[in-house]
Amino acid sequence: MARMKFLCDTERCIECNGCVTACKNEHEVPWGINRRRVVTINDGEKGERSLSVACMHCSDAPCMAVCPVDCFFQTADGVVLHDKDICIGCGYCFYACPFGAPQFPTGGVFGSRGKMDKCTFCAGGPGEANSAEQVRKYGRNRLAEGKLPICAEMCATKALLAGDGDVVADIFRQRMAYRGAAGLGTGWGVAYDKGLRKASGLDGKAAGKED
Amino acid sequence: MTDHPSRPAIPSEPRQHGVPPRVRARITRYLLALLAFVLIAPLVPYAAAYLGAGNVPNPGAGLWNEVRQRAGPADANTQARGVESAVLINQVGERWRQFRSEMLVPVGAWLLLGTLGFLALFWILRGRIPLEGGRSGQLVPRFSVNQRVVHWFAAILFVFLAVTGLVLLYGRFVLIPILGPEGFSATAAACKEGHNLFGPIFPFAVLAMIVLFLRGNGFNQIDLKWFFRAGGLLKGHPASSGYYNGGQKSWFWMVVLFGIAISISGLILDFGVFGQGREVMALAHVVHGGVAVVFIAASLGHIYIGTVGMEGAFESMSHGYVDANWAREHHDLWLAEMEAAGMVGVEPNALEEVKRHDNIDFKGFGSPGTKAVQG
Numbered sequence: 001m002a003r004m005k006f007l008c009d010t011e012r013c014i015e016c017n018g019c020v021t022a023c024k025n026e027h028e029v030p031w032g033i034n035r036r037r038v039v040t041i042n043d044g045e046k047g048e049r050s051l052s053v054a055c056m057h058c059s060d061a062p063c064m065a066v067c068p069v070d071c072f073f074q075t076a077d078g079v080v081l082h083d084k085d086i087c088i089g090c091g092y093c094f095y096a097c098p099f100g101a102p103q104f105p106t107g108g109v110f111g112s113r114g115k116m117d118k119c120t121f122c123a124g125g126p127g128e129a130n131s132a133e134q135v136r137k138y139g140r141n142r143l144a145e146g147k148l149p150i151c152a153e154m155c156a157t158k159a160l161l162a163g164d165g166d167v168v169a170d171i172f173r174q175r176m177a178y179r180g181a182a183g184l185g186t187g188w189g190v191a192y193d194k195g196l197r198k199a200s201g202l203d204g205k206a207a208g209k210e211d
Numbered sequence: 212m213t214d215h216p217s218r219p220a221i222p223s224e225p226r227q228h229g230v231p232p233r234v235r236a237r238i239t240r241y242l243l244a245l246l247a248f249v250l251i252a253p254l255v256p257y258a259a260a261y262l263g264a265g266n267v268p269n270p271g272a273g274l275w276n277e278v279r280q281r282a283g284p285a286d287a288n289t290q291a292r293g294v295e296s297a298v299l300i301n302q303v304g305e306r307w308r309q310f311r312s313e314m315l316v317p318v319g320a321w322l323l324l325g326t327l328g329f330l331a332l333f334w335i336l337r338g339r340i341p342l343e344g345g346r347s348g349q350l351v352p353r354f355s356v357n358q359r360v361v362h363w364f365a366a367i368l369f370v371f372l373a374v375t376g377l378v379l380l381y382g383r384f385v386l387i388p389i390l391g392p393e394g395f396s397a398t399a400a401a402c403k404e405g406h407n408l409f410g411p412i413f414p415f416a417v418l419a420m421i422v423l424f425l426r427g428n429g430f431n432q433i434d435l436k437w438f439f440r441a442g443g444l445l446k447g448h449p450a451s452s453g454y455y456n457g458g459q460k461s462w463f464w465m466v467v468l469f470g471i472a473i474s475i476s477g478l479i480l481d482f483g484v485f486g487q488g489r490e491v492m493a494l495a496h497v498v499h500g501g502v503a504v505v506f507i508a509a510s511l512g513h514i515y516i517g518t519v520g521m522e523g524a525f526e527s528m529s530h531g532y533v534d535a536n537w538a539r540e541h542h543d544l545w546l547a548e549m550e551a552a553g554m555v556g557v558e559p560n561a562l563e564e565v566k567r568h569d570n571i572d573f574k575g576f577g578s579p580g581t582k583a584v585q586g
Binding site: 020034037051053068085086088089091094096097100103106 | 273274277278285286287288289290291292293295296297298299300301303304305307308311312379380382383387392393395396399400403407411481482483484489492493496
């Protein structure tokens with residue numbers, strides 16, 4: 001069984017928000033709900049980096065632990081999903097989540113929270129896969145169709161990786177080996193431009209290859 | 212050295228032939244030096260790192276330190292519009308979850324069940340505290356109609372909020388096995404809406420309680436004696452008291468302090484439309500939950516002693532009058548004051564009478580604020 005994971009390569013993310021747009025479009029996410037967002041650190045300054053972040057589908061998810069109505073469940077692929085028929089919109093998962101993934105429409109008294117919405121890893125929710133009801137509540141179930149999450153599929157620079165944790169880790173490990181360890185801090189140019197890389201003396205394992 | 216004749220001689224150390232003492236000493240020195248080297252060598256890298264030699268930082272460390280906000284809020288922004296959308300890692304979630312799962316839920320459960328157990332034990336051992344002298348038939352006015360209305364308004368609201376709050380805190384463990392996930396979801400949703408809808412009224416109830424019950428709730432010497440005698444709860448240890456005794460005063464101040472804390476934190480949690488972040492929300496939740504379980508546990512004691520626990524107590528809050536013998540046994544100094552004021556044995560039936568006493572109430576009947584009791 002696969003263990004589904006997201007990984008965002010900060011050396012590749014260019015803050016195009018393509019993942020955000022793809023997600024909103026695929027799942028018809030309502031206004032004000034951000035299943036995925038791109039956060040830029042030190043915007044416009046040296047060392048600027050962007051990260052696309054959504055639900056990280058934790059192995060031991062704090063939202064599952066803290067939910068007062070126990071509405072979360074984890075699929076065999078390690079995807080953390082929730083049942084909107086059970087959720088009462090208390091917001092505890094939002095307090096507990098390290099990544100700010102749970103989102104709430106305003107629904108209750110005094111503009112309080114409605115039923116929680118979050119990234120499903122394009123795996124829908126409970127009930128029949130891609131039934132009208134499931135699509136309406138949770139969006140499309142791409143995993144059931146044998147596809148991977150739309151955000152990663154649409155990523156122009158392949159910064160955002162989604163899929164089996166082992167495969168994702170292998171791809172990232174290859175990139176790291178190619179860039180060399182110091183590539184983490186030097187940006188796309190040094191990571192992928194041979195001239196710059198040689199000039200900076202940050203050659204990795206693959207640096208000698210001429211292709 | 213003399214050997215005892217009956218003992219065999221202790222064999223002396225076998226002599227080492229062929230190794231002169233100087234060589235032996237040198238070997239010992241070498242061995243000691245080797246030992247010192249083996250012990251010190253592993254520490255060299257640490258010492259070097261400590262002194263800064265070979266300190267190559269991970270080039271990614273700066274970014275991830277900013278993501279984790281190790282040195283304060285990061286310079287981050289995002290196109291997403293929401294509360295704390297630009298925060299990548301929530302700084303308080305883990306601590307809040309640990310407090311709720313490992314402190315609030317178990318400690319609260321032990322506190323509430325312990326209080327119930329204690330009251331049950333007290334009921335078994337002490338039973339209902341009777342009117343020792345029976346009923347005198349003479350009534351003494353105790354609580355005005357305004358006080359009673361405010362008391363029951365606050366009490367009903369409190370019980371409703373306590374029950375709905377406890378459902379949200381313990382329902383997952385207690386009610387899901389009984390009602391099933393769907394049944395409990397409907398119950399919890401109703402409790403959440405009810406709690407959020409009626410919660411904001413509670414501050415008004417607390418405020419009204421403070422206004423109508425503040426008078427006479429200042430602590431004095433008599434209360435100290437009352438506490439030392441355990442409030443007269445143990446047989447044969449009557450404790451003297453004025454209009455309010457030490458326990459009642461403690462409960463009043465608990466209502467004031469807990470009521471204010473629970474109201475402010477509750478309003479912060481309920482009205483999430485002002486963009487308050489998770490840090491404020493989590494802190495408000497810690498205060499709200501922590502105070503609530505202590506408040507509820509204390510209220511169980513108050514409810515017990517005001518209803519089944521003591522004969523003649525409930526009527527003071529139902530029709531506002533108590534029997535003179537009840538006053539004598541539990542509030543002797545107040546009764547003396549009332550007798551002096553000629554307020555014992557008045558007819559409570561007529562509505563006019565009640566109104567009249569309401570008026571008198573505010574002029575000082577039964578008030579422990581008079582010099583007689585304060586002194």
